[in-house]
Amino acid sequence: MLCLWPLPPAPFPLGEKFNFLALSILTISFPLLSGWRSSSLSSAIYSTKRSLVGGTVRFVGSGGVQCVNCMKNPGPQPVPCQVAPKLFLPPQNNQRLFGKSDEFLPGRPLESPSLMLDSRNDDIAIIAKSNHPFMHAQRARHFLTRPPRVAEGAAFDPMRDGFPHLRVARPPAEGRGRNQLLPRSNSTIVPLFEKVLSASDAGRIGRLVLPKACAEAYFPPISQPEGRPLTIQDAKGKEWHFQFRFWPNNNSRMYVLEGVTPCIQSLQLQAGDTVTFSRIEPGGKLVMGFRKATNTVSLPDSQISAIATGSLLGDSFFSNTNENLSIVSGYSGFLQSMKGAADLQPSSLFDHHANSADGDVSWLKADRFGGRPDEGSFQFLHKRSRNIGSKSRRLLMDNEEALELKLSWEEAQELLRPAPSAKPTIVMIEDYEFEEYDEPPVFAKRSIFTSRSTGEQDQWIQCDDCSKWRRVPLNVIIASKWRCADNTWDPKSCSCSAPEELAHKELQSILQQYEEIRRRKSNYFLKQSIPEMDASSLDALATAAVFGEVGNQGAASVATTTKHPRHRPGCTCIVCIQPPSGKGPKHNPACTCNVCMTVRRRFKTLMMRKKQRQSEREEAEASKRIAWVGRDEPEGSNLSRSPRTVDTTRDCDVIMFDKADANKGHIDLNFHPASREEEQQHGGQPRVSMVSLLEVANRPLESYMKQNGLGSDFINGHHRDACGENFKSSILSGPGLRVMKPHLRKSAQIDSVTGPVEMTVLTFLPRSTFQPNNILKNEPQEYSGAKLKPFQAISLETMTIRRRGGREADPLAGRSSVDP
DNA sequence: GTTCCGCATGGCG
DNA sequence: CCGCCATGCGGAA
Known part of the structure; x- marks a missing residue:
């Protein structure tokens, strides 16, 4: 009443x-x-x-x-x-x-x-x-x-x-x-x-x-x-x-x-x-x-x-x-x-x-x-x-x-897009590129990006009325509600009565993969949230590294986009110019495929590089670094190159590794392990043996470093380059995964062998979280984890981070000691 | 060193 | 511009 x-x-x-x-x-x-x-x-x-x-x-x-x-x-x-x-x-x-x-x-x-x-x-x-x-x-x-x-x-x-x-x-x-x-x-x-x-x-x-x-x-x-x-x-x-x-x-x-x-x-x-x-x-x-x-x-x-x-x-x-x-x-x-x-x-x-x-x-x-x-x-x-x-x-x-923004970080990330008018400013911080936006991100309706075998990508958005999925241009950002009637790009699908373009099976496949990716990402973040990762997490990390690839298995045409949301048609960045690819089996934590092993090895490589830079700063002897790199290349092949990837995408982030075709400087944004293995076995030269990779990968990191003349201080979390290393480790999160907590758990990120692999990261982060100015000033003390604010789920100040692809030579490049 | 007390400050409507 | 009020601040206990 x-x-x-x-x-x-x-x-x-x-x-x-x-x-x-x-x-x-x-x-x-x-x-x-x-x-x-x-x-x-x-x-x-x-x-x-x-x-x-x-x-x-x-x-x-x-x-x-x-x-x-x-x-x-x-x-x-x-x-x-x-x-x-x-x-x-x-x-x-x-x-x-x-x-x-x-x-x-x-x-x-x-x-x-x-x-x-x-x-x-x-x-x-x-x-x-x-x-x-x-x-x-x-x-x-x-x-x-x-x-x-x-x-x-x-x-x-x-x-x-x-x-x-x-x-x-x-x-x-x-x-x-x-x-x-x-x-x-x-x-x-x-x-x-x-x-x-x-x-x-x-x-x-x-x-x-x-x-x-x-x-x-x-x-x-x-x-x-x-x-x-x-x-x-x-x-x-x-x-x-x-x-x-x-x-x-x-x-x-x-x-x-x-x-x-x-x-x-x-x-x-x-x-x-x-x-x-x-x-x-x-x-x-x-x-x-x-x-x-x-x-x-x-x-x-x-x-x-x-x-x-x-x-x-x-x-x-x-x-x-x-x-x-x-x-x-x-x-x-x-x-x-x-x-x-x-x-x-x-x-x-x-x-x-x-x-x-x-x-x-x-x-x-x-x-x-x-x-x-x-x-x-x-x-x-x-x-x-x-x-x-x-x-x-x-x-x-x-x-x-707080109520209305009751989103997890991941969820929020999925909904964030750069403002349509936003143009990033590239900021270099050490060897990383920061794409900094002055404008806050915008919320967008969740969409799924797929790529066809031709490399062409599509964006699919679900009608809020009939739940049909409609293809929309890639650059479209749907703010909130969207209906078929709003589909001004495809007259044939501008009505809820219009049939769905995707066959049921195709759609199911896409959605399943989409959910799978999301689930794995969620799991990954869960793991990331554990303060002290044990060594066994390395495999999980490696698995996480290929999550995006998993999403590409099955239906050939199904792939999450490799485009970062900030990218627009015509973008010529290293990410956007790469066609997606990749098929193959899933990778489990124990997977010893070439990619997984490489992932493991990459981490070690990263550790060494960190140490190397530290030494360089201390000694200011660039020549030493060159010499060190020369003997540190385990494979001398393109396989040893760092994955240059570096971008995640919208909803279905896709890992983007260097493709084996490094000679062309080509980056496969949707590298698939099977492809690489197949390439090595059939097309390319098998430049590295699995045995050697396993050996390297399984070798204790510390001993590995000692072998390479590296100290172990950083293993214990006492690295002096807290700023740069911590920072990089922070942003070098899982492949194709957005950083959830940009700068936390120093020990886990830096010191654990389960630390992050060199992978894709692109995320919206509060500017205040990263304090780029401080970073730029290279003041580790200002960049200590303790000084960084806890991650903020949604900030109107944003920064996107992108690993600068391939700027530095892999310190292991040319290293042959582990090659057979 | 901590807490209490009184007042001052500054943002905002 | 003014009043309200959340909160800071300094001195006292």
């Missing part, structure tokens, strides 16, 4: 902001006792329009909401309310919400001792339960800017006009006036305001900053900075003693509630949680509740730190301890339209509430998840975005953005 309330007469001039006041969609439900109605209150937008219907329910001590129109004694006997429709009838005479004749009394059994009213004016009872929407209207700032201003001494008037009143316990007897409510039996809870806890509030300082306007309006007046003590009672009856005081601040005051730490801790409140303040009348006892925010909670307006509920509407109230009754009070100022409530989508926040309610609690979903918000909703969203402050943004990130 929809409950719409009229707005009370504005106690203060309604500014423009008021028109955008956003309220939550509230849902309440309660037992259908006599005179009771289950209701579903939904509210999305609060507007100054006053054409809303109103309703009156009463919060009764025995629980539930009672219709004041058919105020039957709550009892077990089901007595249908004869005037049920009146429950939410518009109030007459433009009465104020929660005024004399308006009561919104969400009714869940109030078993809490907090409802044992205390007549002390400065007592507060914390009676709200976690996650209960007290006031879901989060836009309080606007209220707060104009709460009923009262002079000291006049504040804290419990019966001030315009205050919402919530009756507690039994509803008044027929004919009983509101002012005649008996203590303990007919008390009114007057919601005052609420505040979203800031980090400071929830911190250990023990000071809760109170909105000035609210503090002055609803709390006992204080004339001295020392203020006065307040006793707070929680839902369990526990009393907390606070000091309500203020600080002089810029000729003003800053009100704080001191000594809140024990309470905050006891209630396990954190920044983002909401503390609510109300008052119980008669007696004027202040009560305090709270509402927990969760990670998935979307605070409609976190920046709104408080809500002067009393001045406005204040119908909401607390849940009590009865889990069966989830009474979410309505905010009085309600929506002018419930449109959108029907097609609300789930959100964890609201799911949470729904869990404890019979009715659906779906407020705000429409707002946040595209539930076709009406005009008001639109305004709400607009307003919300307009009112995000820096501090508020922080909260928003914690509460909203």
Whole structure:
């Protein structure tokens, strides 16, 4: 049942902001006792329009909401309310919400001792339960800017006009006036305001900053900075003693509630949680509740730190301890339209509430998840975005953005594309190229890239309506929803009724491979996330190195693209000019194929190169390096060349090794092990024996290095070139895999023989993560892992990294000692 | 050295 | 430009 309330007469001039006041969609439900109605209150937008219907329910001590129109004694006997429709009838005479004749009394059994009213004016009872929407209207700032201003001494008037009143316990007897409510039996809870806890509030300082306007309006007046003590009672009856005081601040005051730490801790409140303040009348006892925010909670307006509920509407109230009754009070100022409530989508926040309610609690979903918000909703969203402050943004990130960006790094990578207009700036850092973008990446709809035997590539995008896959140009970036009708590139497929271009088998094959790649990537990242990889992971790493190739097996035409998303048609980079290729068997961790062995050997090569450079820096003798390289080439063949690859692609990243055809300087972006082996066995000269490769690969890295005149210090993680090596190791992640954590686990990345192979990496990384300036300055200390920020899943500052292909000769080039 | 206290600062609406 | 308020900061305990 929809409950719409009229707005009370504005106690203060309604500014423009008021028109955008956003309220939550509230849902309440309660037992259908006599005179009771289950209701579903939904509210999305609060507007100054006053054409809303109103309703009156009463919060009764025995629980539930009672219709004041058919105020039957709550009892077990089901007595249908004869005037049920009146429950939410518009109030007459433009009465104020929660005024004399308006009561919104969400009714869940109030078993809490907090409802044992205390007549002390400065007592507060914390009676709200976690996650209960007290006031879901989060836009309080606007209220707060104009709460009923009262002079000291006049504040804290419990019966001030315009205050919402919530009756507690039994509803008044027929004919009983509101002012005649008996203590303990007919008390009114007057919601005052609420505040979203800031980090400071929830911190250990023990000071809760109170909105000035609210503090002055609803709390006992204080004339001295020392203020006065307040006793707070929680839902369990526990009393907390606070000091309500203020600080002089810029000729003003800053009100704080001191000594809140024990309470905050006891209630396990954190920044983002909401503390609510109300008052119980008669007696004027202040009560305090709270509402927990969760990670998935979307605070409609976190920046709104408080809500002067009393001045406005204040119908909401607390849940009590009865889990069966989830009474979410309505905010009085309600929506002018419930449109959108029907097609609300789930959100964890609201799911949470729904869990404890019979009715659906779906407020705000429409707002946040595209539930076709009406005009008001639109305004709400607009307003919300307009009112995000820096501090508020922080909260928003914690509460909203975090939810909406709940993507893994990999997932995020899959959705990121360079901005269409972005042009990279190539930055050289040591022997790596960084393609740096000033523009943030854009999100794009997931697509699959395939390549045909001819090397031609296609991009496939799935229609959101018919789920058919349509071929679209490679350079197309689909932002979000896409339908066949949007297919302006292929008139034959611009309708959902058009048949799919791909045969079912082909499609299945593509999708299977796509999923397989994704799965393997995921597994790979899992392995990567293990701080200490054991040596056996080398095989896994090698396997990971060929993941992309796996994706190319089977259907000849199926291959994930070798193009990096930033590449555009016409791009002549080493990646784009290479046609994809590759077929063959999968590689398991124990695979000893040439490629896998090469992968292993590459790693050793890399280690040696690192050490070599280190030595070079120390000795500054370039000639030594040349000599060293000369004797370090195990094969003297193209096989020893570093895989030059270096790029990953969009969704289905593909490993791109040098093809064996190194003489042509040709890089096979989709090298396949079988191809290489076959080439070696048939077409090319078998320049290296498997036995030798195995021998090399299996040789302990340390001994291998010693043999090559390399120290082992770096093996133990004490390499001096922490900057460059760590960096490179970081970005030299798995083949065809984007770096997940660019600079972590130094020991694992650098020291372990399971360290990364020389593979493709291309990822969007926060510029701040890599601190390229620091890197460029070659200041290892500035580039220590500890100084790098943890990876940030999504950053608007991005950098892509690409291993510079083949710039340096493999130090093992020409080395023949391991050749047979 | 830590915590508390009071005030100052600065961002933002 | 002003007020609010989150938070920093320095001195005191």
